[in-house]
Amino acid sequence: MTGPKDLGRHDRNAVPEGKTALGRVRGLGSAHHGGEHWIKERVSSAALLLLGTWFLISLLLLPDFTPSTIIAWLSGPFGFVPMALFVYLSFEHSLEGVKVVVDDYQGDEGGRLTWHVVSLFLHVGAGALALFALARIAFGA
Amino acid sequence: MARNTARPLSPHLTIWRWGPHMLVSILHRATGIALSTAGLVLLTWWLLALAGGNAAYATFSAFIGWKLGPVPLIQLGLVVLTWTFFQHTLSGIRHLIMDTGAGFELKTNKTMAYLTIAGSLLLTALFWAALLGKAA
Numbered sequence: 001m002t003g004p005k006d007l008g009r010h011d012r013n014a015v016p017e018g019k020t021a022l023g024r025v026r027g028l029g030s031a032h033h034g035g036e037h038w039i040k041e042r043v044s045s046a047a048l049l050l051l052g053t054w055f056l057i058s059l060l061l062l063p064d065f066t067p068s069t070i071i072a073w074l075s076g077p078f079g080f081v082p083m084a085l086f087v088y089l090s091f092e093h094s095l096e097g098v099k100v101v102v103d104d105y106q107g108d109e110g111g112r113l114t115w116h117v118v119s120l121f122l123h124v125g126a127g128a129l130a131l132f133a134l135a136r137i138a139f140g141a
Numbered sequence: 142m143a144r145n146t147a148r149p150l151s152p153h154l155t156i157w158r159w160g161p162h163m164l165v166s167i168l169h170r171a172t173g174i175a176l177s178t179a180g181l182v183l184l185t186w187w188l189l190a191l192a193g194g195n196a197a198y199a200t201f202s203a204f205i206g207w208k209l210g211p212v213p214l215i216q217l218g219l220v221v222l223t224w225t226f227f228q229h230t231l232s233g234i235r236h237l238i239m240d241t242g243a244g245f246e247l248k249t250n251k252t253m254a255y256l257t258i259a260g261s262l263l264l265t266a267l268f269w270a271a272l273l274g275k276a277a
Binding site: 042048049059070071091097101126130136137 | 174176180181182184185191192230233234237240272
């Protein structure tokens with residue numbers, strides 16, 4: 001009989017009996033994408049440090065908070081572009097952060113997948129809505 | 142899909158002795174969640190209200206100005222939200238410093254942790270003083 005048992009002991013592709021190749025490696029280690037998320041989280045944080053500071057200072061510099069003043073500010077290139085980046089990166093950074101929290105506290109693999117998908121849908125949905133609103137502010141209804 | 146019990150879960154609050162570094166660490170997470178929920182909902186609603194015309198903006202303003210008796214609860218919530226922003230930002234900077242391998246000495250680490258708290262409170266006070274000073 002030629003089964004998994006006949007494969008060499010040190011053959012790293014050997015599949016133990018009763019397990020598929022996927023089942024054997026699941027949850028065991030690196031898929032070589034580990035650093036990507038970590039770096040993205042930090043690069044977006046650096047960008048948000050600048051954009052968040054810009055946002056708060058801009059609010060303080062507005063002459064008043066009537067809708068027409070805010071709309072005039074967000075319609076110009078130096079209102080619209082940083083604001084669009086601020087919105088996009090806030091949602092991206094938030095998605096990445098929530099991912100880490102879910103991974104830390106949700107031990108169950110199914111629960112983790114569910115939370116990740118729910119978080120992804122909410123972030124993409126709300127983020128798209130916010131960007132649509134900003135475009136409408138800048139380019140008119 | 143079952144949980145792989147061989148893999149550890151993150152240690153929880155209950156096993157750590159409370160200290161400034163540990164407080165700032167968990168605050169980073171708590172403030173992050175607050176910004177992810179309340180912060181992003183408000184940001185999105187604000188933009189939608191601006192895009193939606195005067196009636197939509199009036200609804201948003203009415204919500205911000207909502208009071209429980211004499212207490213402007215939502216505005217106080219906004220003050221807390223700006224504090225969470227400053228706290229998350231400052232402890233985020235602390236994390237970026239620590240990512241380089243610096244600041245792990247006990248005293249430096251503790252000092253940096255205290256500085257994020259003092260800084261976030263100070264920046265919140267300054268921001269609202271400037272904002273309210275402008276309105277007055």
